[in-house]
Amino acid sequence: MIRKVFFAATLVLTSALVLTSCPDVALAGSPASAGQGAGPAESAAPKSEAAEAWDAVKNTTNPALLEAFIQRYGTTFFAELAMARLNELKAAAAKARPSAPSLPPMPKDGVRERVALYEEDPTDAKGRRFDGSVIWRTEKIKTNGKPDELAARADVEIPSRGLRMTMSLKRNLDPSLPASHVVELTIAVSGDFDGGGVANVPGILMKANEQARGSPLAALSVKVTDGSFLVGLSSQPSDRQRNVHMLLERPWFDIPINYVSQRRAILAIEKGGTGDQVFKMVFTAWGQYPDSTQPETAASEESKRTMPEEWKRTMTRGSKAP
Incomplete structure (x- = not known):
């Protein structure tokens, strides 16, 4: 379907x-109607x-x-x-439609990196693209009886679609939760948003550039409330190492989105220089930043892909979290 x-x-x-x-x-007339005077060669139009x-x-x-x-x-x-x-x-x-979550205004200061929202469009096989921006920063999280915890935060805005999102990456301190890190996503849309709101966020992917094919983080995504989602990153050692490597080395996020209207979209978010610095700061504060990271080389075929083709590939995959 x-x-x-x-x-x-x-x-x-x-x-x-x-x-x-x-x-x-x-298409042919019924025998009963034929017997009531209809000609033998007559049939329904x-x-x-x-x-x-x-x-x-x-x-x-x-x-x-x-x-x-x-x-x-x-x-x-x-x-x-x-x-x-x-x-x-x-x-x-x-x-x-339930009431959408409200978000504070976009920060007035800070460097704005690039964001692009790609949506399905039944009248155009290439879909629709809407440009936006993201501001990366660190934030302090209050913890009971412990020093404040540092987290990475992104404030995303797509003005032409009336869409706002905050994304917060934190180190998991809850021993009962089998996750190394958690990502909190809160998405708010305008009252006249024709997608009907956000029904699901299947997961998170990382990629080498805007046109590249994304690789999913080993994670599980769950819906908390309308417009709010929690993504837990796998705590398995091999998964954790791969996730951290991609978070630090790959410069773009892909956030797949399923709307209430059954249409799908991808939110492509650039880390840029400010995002790279934020991630280095928080992972260093957590004691998880490696002494030396080898730059990741993207596969040559990835750089040749266009966004519409990657958009279609990602969107036609199942909606299950990776």
């Missing part, structure tokens, strides 16, 4: 897709392509399919029915 939704824009509900997804439609397509999608709860239908059959009466159905789904989603 996920793959059908993703390719809805390029296939645009062509007749081949409709005929393969619909049961056969009987065949349905139009738009009518066949509408039969396939009229009961769907997926807004992306309805939008693709409207894009393809916008001049027909059935497009009006599809628009009414789409508005009905959006109204129901808005009514059931």
Whole structure:
């Protein structure tokens, strides 16, 4: 189903897709009607392509399919029915939508590094890109009976989408939690956000550059409350070593996002010079910064990939946390 939704824009509900997804439609008149005066060669008029397509999608709860239908059959009466159905789904989603978390304003000082939000678009196979920025800094976390704990924090903003996110990386001090580090994610969207809010964050990936293919951190992601997620990094020695190496050496984060509307997105976040410095400071404070780190060499094929292709690869993977 996920793959059908993703390719809805390029296939645009062509007749081949409709005929393969619909049961056969009987076109001949019934014997009873034929016996009541209908001519022997008469039969019911065949349905139009738009009518066949509408039969396939009229009961769907997926807004992306309805939008693709409207894009393809916008001049027909059935497009009006599809628009009414789409508005009905959006109204129901808005009514059931929980209150989004609120975040403080973006810091006014600090160097802004690059951020890009890539979203699925049923009318464009390449998707949509929205530019934003991130400010990295350290923050002190209060702990009971112990010195303040240092953490790495990122404040992310995508102004054109009304999306804000904070990401905080901490050392795990809870012995009952089988994780070496925890990442807290809080995502807030504007009231008119057409994605309906954030339903899930499957995990976190690290990559060598914006166009490279990301490698997942060994971690487990759970939803805490609406808009809030907790990602625990594996405490297994081999996983921990690999995770720390990628966090320190790879300059870009990928945060895959599933919206309530069933669309998917990727938030690509650059560490930049300020992020590198923040990570070095916190890992040094934790006594986990290696004496010498060898620069990681990205595979040559990674640097050749374009973002749309990587976006499609990442988005078509399952939504399970790595």
